[in-house]
Amino acid sequence: MLFLGVSILFTGCLKKPQYPIEPHIEFVSFAAIDNNEGILTISYTDGDGDLGNLDAKDSTVNYFIVYQEKQDGVFVTPEELIDAFNASLPRFVSSNKKQAIDGTIERKLFYNNVYSSFDTIRFECWLVDRAKHESNHVFTSEIVVKK
Numbered sequence: 001m002l003f004l005g006v007s008i009l010f011t012g013c014l015k016k017p018q019y020p021i022e023p024h025i026e027f028v029s030f031a032a033i034d035n036n037e038g039i040l041t042i043s044y045t046d047g048d049g050d051l052g053n054l055d056a057k058d059s060t061v062n063y064f065i066v067y068q069e070k071q072d073g074v075f076v077t078p079e080e081l082i083d084a085f086n087a088s089l090p091r092f093v094s095s096n097k098k099q100a101i102d103g104t105i106e107r108k109l110f111y112n113n114v115y116s117s118f119d120t121i122r123f124e125c126w127l128v129d130r131a132k133h134e135s136n137h138v139f140t141s142e143i144v145v146k147k
Helices: 002-011
Strands: 024-032 038-046 063-071 072-074 101-110 120-127
Touching: 024 120, 038 120, 063 101
Parallel strands: none
Antiparallel strands: 024 038, 038 101, 063 072, 063 120
């Protein structure tokens, strides 16, 4: 019984995390499922919890993922793939109360551009919250595609 009382007292004293109101992301991993699909994982923090669209009818793009392939030593985005991987994220917090949030986002992506002979790619990612605050941009490591 004493242990329960001490643990309740201890958890009541923990501070809630505080983050800037602009979203912040970090690249976690890209895991290939096969030579065509992979899982991109990023972590995020947001100080006021306004990530994602308010309801399912809202299709505003708020997760930006740009495919880039290495051509002659320079990463470029083929014109036909400029907006191919962008997404609309659902609301992250159900209440309207501003609160700090953090977590991870996983997204399955096709990554083998069969129309390209280039075998080294990467993705650039960022988030935009409902107040239009843009996160930092992150890049995956280089991904070698079997052609």
